Ligand SMILES: Nc1ncnc2c1ncn2[C@@H]1O[C@H](COP(=O)(O)OP(=O)(O)O)[C@@H](O)[C@H]1O
């Protein structure tokens with residue numbers, strides 16, 4: 001039979017049982033729609049996270065105290081709350097002399113209550129140097145960031161995150177006002193622009209930034225750093241700079257055996273690949289759930305096709321008596337299954353895309369997360385192919401059953 | 415064109431062996447109108463199935479146009495069946511939801527006849543059974559007699575050399591039955607189709623020019639009919 005005639009024959013059979021055909025493909029429709037929705041959500045999340053990591057700054061390298069044992073994604077002990085005092089001023093000074101390093105900003109962190117008049121709240125404060133703002137893409141909405149003079153002269157000045165400014169001052173302008181941090185008065189010199197969530201869900205608006213020596217000496221009473229932020233002069237130099245940072249610190253700390261490192265050097269790329277790993281595990285998980293839906297849908301199709309083959313025993317016998325070969329019958333029923341699942345796939349894709357667009361509008365209008373619409377065309381294409389493949393996979397058995405029927409048995413069937 | 419030599423057929427149902435045919439031999443020449451008669455269970459349908467390749471004999475040789483069909487593959491049998499044979503069944507066996515046109519077209523689809531040529535052949539076949547005005551009607555909604563005429567149109571659309579009919583009037587009232595038989599007779603007389611008819615009705619058999627009678631799977635008699643019964647009045651007698 002010519003393919004066009006085969007197509008007409010198969011599609012006619014489906015049209016003659018419209019309701020059944022629609023119910024049969026429901027599982028595939030739901031499965032494919034959920035694949036589209038989940039892949040889109042996964043991709044959007046990935047894009048969002050990428051933005052967040054990039055938003056932290058460019059060409060950054062971070063040094064954290066303590067070694068990282070095991071995989072490069074394991075967290076160093078300092079992150080787990082163990083205090084390690086290995087990173088100090090001489091390290092930062094040595095790093096500043098490296099030719100591919102543009103800026104170095106050591107950082108210490110603490111928790112304290114911040115008070116303005118009758119308002120108070122708990123906040124994470126960061127003590128750092130003047131370069132930190134530019135390096136980490138913090139820009140001011142009001143006033144200015146503090147300067148090198150402020151740092152060197154131990155001036156008690158503070159830059160507030162937008163959220164904390166709002167909590168303490170409401171609609172008033174905080175610049176020039178005094179806030180109290182651990183009972184020390186700080187003059188607010190600037191308020192940061194709203195920045196949103198950082199990678200790993202870090203709140204970048206609920207913070208106070210003060211000069212490094214004040215934080216170290218007067219608030220925390222320590223000499224070491226929690227992090228050293230380093231900015232390389234060029235994206236091409238990141239790996240080289242990372243290697244240099246490692247060897248400078250080993251030299252400074254008199255470490256000869258790399259297994260004895262007391263610090264960890266990470267680049268933004270490392271953070272990205274870690275996050276990439278998390279999102280791909282998530283995507284894989286979501287995709288396998290949709291796969292189960294698709295397999296259930298496929299089994300549904302196979303089931304209905306088998307019933308249909310039994311019901312149409314007589315038709316099969318007749319076709320064979322009139323000259324249909326085993327292959328003709330096989331092709332006819334296989335094509336019916338493929339048409340069903342492909343139709344289900346197309347409907348599923350349409351529903352999925354509409355759902356994603358709806359979701360996108362809701363998120364954009366009601367939540368300021370900076371969520372971006374992502375629907376890779378490849379996923380639509382793959383969904384289409386998968387639905388066709390399911391038709392072949394789950395249609396082959398019913399089709400073979402049909403093709404194997406002997407014409408007289410089939411004609412005798414009542 | 416058909417030569418059977420000692421054909422036997424046994425059915426084996428869980429050890430219970432039925433000897434449906436026990437050594438049938440005969441020859442049918444081109445242009446004959448043969449009726450196969452016999453009591454129910456005598457092996458008529460089995461013989462017809464073997465003659466039309468729907469089933470293979472247990473033993474014996476079957477030559478069609480000089481070719482031993484034992485040497486043909488299933489695919490070749492399907493193709494030969496499609497090109498040289500037409501079928502009319504007692505139960506019509508039409509695709510009820512499809513139109514008359516689509517039903518008649520069916521053998522041509524499997525013969526891979528191009529669609530323009532198909533249209534000409536289908537229209538010709540439907541015209542010759544007098545159903546042109548029902549061309550696009552749903553086959554399932556026709557009367558019994560009309561259905562069987564559609565089945566005949568389908569049987570002759572590929573211009574087969576032989577038409578097999580298994581009790582074609584069995585489900586019809588006598589008038590429709592007569593009409594169907596007249597069409598078969600005309601196809602034999604005027605268009606030269608060989609017709610092989612299974613029936614247990616003497617009236618129907620009288621349209622034939624040769625009557626084979628089966629009994630318990632064996633050929634009981636083989637009679638040439640000199641004068642074929644002609645008029646409708648005789649049929650209703
Ligand atoms: N598929 C089959 N399996 C077992 N026995 C069968 C089968 N087909 C026919 N028979 C038996 O073979 C004999 C001949 O049947 P059949 O050719 O249908 O006779 P008729 O058409 O003359 O009534 C009967 O005894 C019938 O029961």
Ligand SMILES: [Mg+2]
Pocket residue numbers: 458459460
């Ligand atoms: Mg019979």
